[in-house]
Amino acid sequence: MTCLDEGTLQAYLDGELSPETLNGIAAHLAACAPCTEAARAAQEELALFSTAYTPALCVSVPTAKLRARLDEAIAELNTAPRPFATQPAISSRLRSFYESIVASLTTFTPRQATAFASFLVAVAFAVVAFVLTGSPDKPNASQDEIAKVTQVPIPAATINGTRGDEQTGRDQVEIQTPGDPSDAPVRINRRPSTSGVNFINASSPAPSGVARVNGGSANPVTATPKSEPVLEDEKTYLSSIASLSTAIEARGAEAMTPTLRAEYERNLAVVNQAIVSSRVAARQNPQDTDAKDFLRAAYQNKVELLSAIADQSQLASSRD
């Protein structure tokens, strides 16, 4: 017997072979070392796949919900009037209306044609008379409006980049300041929240919520962020801290013992003070990598402190 191909070997391992074939293959495997080795490797790979992927299949199936949805859909199917029944009626009515118009336009009698031509001539005369009687000196209203608009000073704009109710696409507002030609146009890129989900945390101190403003400093729009990130990954730390703080407040504020809470607040004050002082140092010396390292370590300390508190409060709340 020749050596087994991978398909036959796999079918053998999966118990998909007929009893006659099975006996022959078992005998061959007992005698052939390479095939035995291939079978062992295949079993290992199968075990790996099974171990790794089986948990992914263990999802809870919402049987009751599915059944309710199906029953509702089937009930709708059986009770609702069929949409296809009315569709041809509407289209046929439209078609007959269109055909009647086309028929009336294409079947001109000589008398109708003469009447239509005289009507066109009358309209042409009326238009010419109107143009000639109009005063050429009268200022154009639209030009006047444009002139007025150019004199109106542009008010200082208030930019709020965290609004979640904007439904339009990405807005690009361009404000041209006519009085100061040296200023470049101010472009404000506002990104909307999508699908009703506000990805930007308004309460977060992270500067991610501030609108991006590019322009000269002389512009009336001065929405430059108050605190620009000192570290590249500062936003990451701030977001982590915000989410941990929210979790602690939501879950563990009541679960925390007074002692734990006092300790938490004391440690938090220390860590916050460290962040403030190292941040000031890092801002004053942007090139100083040590200052940045201190700031990063301070942030890390705060994240670790909050994580520990969150774990403890979670433990306490689960024990209750």
Place this chain on the structure above:
Amino acid sequence: MRVRASKISETAEALRNPEEEVATPAPQTSADANALGFDEAFMLHHRAVYNTSYALLRDAGLAEDVTQEVFLRFYHQLNAEPPADEFLRPWLLRVAINLSHNTMRSRTRSVAREEEFAKQSIGTDGLTAPLDADYERRTEIEEARRVLEKIEEPMRSCLLLKQQGLSYREIASTLSINETYVGSLVARGRKEFARVYGKIGGRKG
């Protein structure tokens, strides 16, 4: 051998680019067909349909939508030509796989922009590290799902269906391939899984 390879590649192409409007497959009926009623079919197979859709879509809401659509099509089919019992599960899973692929394709188009925006707004992926103890386990499951996604069709569907307990005959019927090819497709799929899983997870395959 060439005929065999071309047949497999045709199936792969069909699974990669399913028709936008999923055609309900013609049911395979037998002379002594004793078709199951709707309720029995739902009770027996809704788990397999939901699990298959969820495995492909990785979204509970979308998997529910697909499952509902699959059984609605079966409901319509009951009045026409219901599939025989032995072909019912493959029929349902075939509709589920096709619908899931279509859903995935439309979702990829519409959601990609939102996801990109979310990443940019928040900064990096996975910022909000969950505090629960299952984090590591869920990461491993996600990893296994990602690896399976990297396996090409029809090997991926073969592995997925086999893991759900379908026989070679049912897999062949679901994917419209010859039953004799299923063994080698499963073998190639598990080899590829072990290779990619070893690479991503740093494990020895």
